[in-house]
Amino acid sequence: MSKSRKISMSVVRRLPRYYRFLLELKNNGVYRVSSQALAEKMGSSASQIRQDLHCFGGFGQQGYGYDVPKLADELGSILGLDNHFKAILLGAGNLGRAIINHVDFSSRGFTLTAVFDCDPGVIGTQINGMTVRDVGALEDYCTAEKPDAAVLCLPKESAEEMADILYDCGVRGFWNFSHYDLSMKYGDAVTENVHLNDSLMTLCCCMNASKENNQIASKPGKPRRKLSKPKGEA
Amino acid sequence: MSKSRKISMSVVRRLPRYYRFLLELKNNGVYRVSSQALAEKMGSSASQIRQDLHCFGGFGQQGYGYDVPKLADELGSILGLDNHFKAILLGAGNLGRAIINHVDFSSRGFTLTAVFDCDPGVIGTQINGMTVRDVGALEDYCTAEKPDAAVLCLPKESAEEMADILYDCGVRGFWNFSHYDLSMKYGDAVTENVHLNDSLMTLCCCMNASKENNQIASKPGKPRRKLSKPKGEA
DNA sequence: TAGATTGTTAATCGATTAACAATC
DNA sequence: TAGATTGTTAATCGATTAACAATC
Numbered sequence: 001m002s003k004s005r006k007i008s009m010s011v012v013r014r015l016p017r018y019y020r021f022l023l024e025l026k027n028n029g030v031y032r033v034s035s036q037a038l039a040e041k042m043g044s045s046a047s048q049i050r051q052d053l054h055c056f057g058g059f060g061q062q063g064y065g066y067d068v069p070k071l072a073d074e075l076g077s078i079l080g081l082d083n084h085f086k087a088i089l090l091g092a093g094n095l096g097r098a099i100i101n102h103v104d105f106s107s108r109g110f111t112l113t114a115v116f117d118c119d120p121g122v123i124g125t126q127i128n129g130m131t132v133r134d135v136g137a138l139e140d141y142c143t144a145e146k147p148d149a150a151v152l153c154l155p156k157e158s159a160e161e162m163a164d165i166l167y168d169c170g171v172r173g174f175w176n177f178s179h180y181d182l183s184m185k186y187g188d189a190v191t192e193n194v195h196l197n198d199s200l201m202t203l204c205c206c207m208n209a210s211k212e213n214n215q216i217a218s219k220p221g222k223p224r225r226k227l228s229k230p231k232g233e234a
Numbered sequence: 235m236s237k238s239r240k241i242s243m244s245v246v247r248r249l250p251r252y253y254r255f256l257l258e259l260k261n262n263g264v265y266r267v268s269s270q271a272l273a274e275k276m277g278s279s280a281s282q283i284r285q286d287l288h289c290f291g292g293f294g295q296q297g298y299g300y301d302v303p304k305l306a307d308e309l310g311s312i313l314g315l316d317n318h319f320k321a322i323l324l325g326a327g328n329l330g331r332a333i334i335n336h337v338d339f340s341s342r343g344f345t346l347t348a349v350f351d352c353d354p355g356v357i358g359t360q361i362n363g364m365t366v367r368d369v370g371a372l373e374d375y376c377t378a379e380k381p382d383a384a385v386l387c388l389p390k391e392s393a394e395e396m397a398d399i400l401y402d403c404g405v406r407g408f409w410n411f412s413h414y415d416l417s418m419k420y421g422d423a424v425t426e427n428v429h430l431n432d433s434l435m436t437l438c439c440c441m442n443a444s445k446e447n448n449q450i451a452s453k454p455g456k457p458r459r460k461l462s463k464p465k466g467e468a
Numbered sequence: 469t470a471g472a473t474t475g476t477t478a479a480t481c482g483a484t485t486a487a488c489a490a491t492c
Numbered sequence: 493t494a495g496a497t498t499g500t501t502a503a504t505c506g507a508t509t510a511a512c513a514a515t516c
Binding site for chain 1: 342343429
């Protein structure tokens with residue numbers, strides 16, 4: 001956390017993965033790891049790992065490597081997992097319900113505090129211990145509770161409409177599952193779009209290319225590893 | 235489809251989004267669009283759009299722009315949406331059920347042909363018109379039906395185990411929702427990982443950084459647009 | 469100490485942007 | 493024709509990899 005240069009989004013997107021692997025090592029009782037060993041496990045490169053961590057400060061020790069529990073903690077704190085951002089979820093359909101049941105918000109820096117829907121048949125029902133509220137009560141709720149973030153599991157049109165309302169209520173983080181690009185709208189809000197349809201089409205595109213023997217360059221994430229010659233050789 | 239150089243994954247990941255915007259234009263009765271106009275709509279740059287499309291051939295017309303329905307079709311065909319890849323889904327828990335109900339496979343190049351689970355309480359139940367099968371029958375099913383792709387909505391451990399079995403049965407496309415990185419394993423299979431936890435942590439990280447006034451560079455996707463001086467000026 | 473491995477700078481590579489000739 | 497806008501090459505920028513001195 002010492003450096004103050006801008007962190008690139010490419011680096012940020014790799015952090016959760018580092019965190020995941022380090023937690024696994026920690027749970028397996030591993031106390032120490034070198035960038036080389038971690039890189040092999042993750043299918044990335046030692047250089048990239050050191051460079052990435054370097055953005056936030058020196059967490060390792062020359063000649064030793066990285067202390068696994070310590071590095072896991074540091075990453076958790078860089079990720080901000082010790083926050084308890086208040087989050088609300090809009091849209092208790094199939095996807096919304098699955099997210100409520102499936103995602104562990106509290107170990108990822110959030111507390112899910114309320115769920116809203118507009119369907120009278122759904123309002124009042126329980127999901128994972130939470131009662132679904134009427135979306136009509138949304139603004140009052142926001143005024144009183146000041147949620148930090150919103151999870152949008154709504155159809156495109158409602159999502160656009162609701163996002164504006166939420167933004168006006170002070171919500172500055174959006175986890176958006178609806179089929180439109182929220183990221184473009186609000187300069188000072190943080191948006192993470194999860195476009196399942198786009199993801200499925202990407203898979204289709206790659207399978208199609210593979211079927212037709214078209215070339216797609218190996219993904220970012222898979223290192224274009226180029227074995228360097230050992231120093232002493234011709 | 236004329237060029238034969240490798241397409242980069244950065245380009246491929248933008249294609250579904252182009253497709254989405256073009257479909258919207260088409261549905262709004264727009265017949266013609268310039269790279270400039272599309273770029274403004276998408277929050278990207280005209281240069282990038284032309285460069286991206288250029289990978290696959292010349293779809294536009296100088297002085298006119300792009301024919302919207304034609305370009306949408308071309309993109310659909312590059313994405314391979316006219317395929318009917320046979321897909322099966324493993325894990326009919328909250329997330330699996332939501333995906334079955336929520337995702338329109340058929341308009342994205344896939345046909346969902348079967349659902350498997352290991353829970354006797356779930357086997358035999360109906361989800362969106364499909365009967366959940368016993369995972370014990372998986373290999374026989376694959377031998378008979380030769381599915382092309384699998385959607386993994388399983389816990390980490392089962393996912394690892396099942397992926398190996400599926401790969402041996404000839405499955406070469408994976409849409410992986412489980413909390414581990416499938417992409418690293420099989421060289422000749424295509425994998426699309428959807429890591430909801432990682433996505434949520436990324437959101438947390440950015441909200442945390444924003445809270446603490448740390449700098450994160452604007453995302454790829456938001457253009458670092460640098461207004462160029464008009465030619466004639468000093 | 470000698471060996472190992474980081475932190476950090478320099479070199480390379482790839483992706484994005486700019487520019488403009490071609491041409492509709 | 494004149495204006496518009498693409499296709500395409502060149503320039504810039506950013507991200508990844510390589511290398512090595514610092515140091516545990």
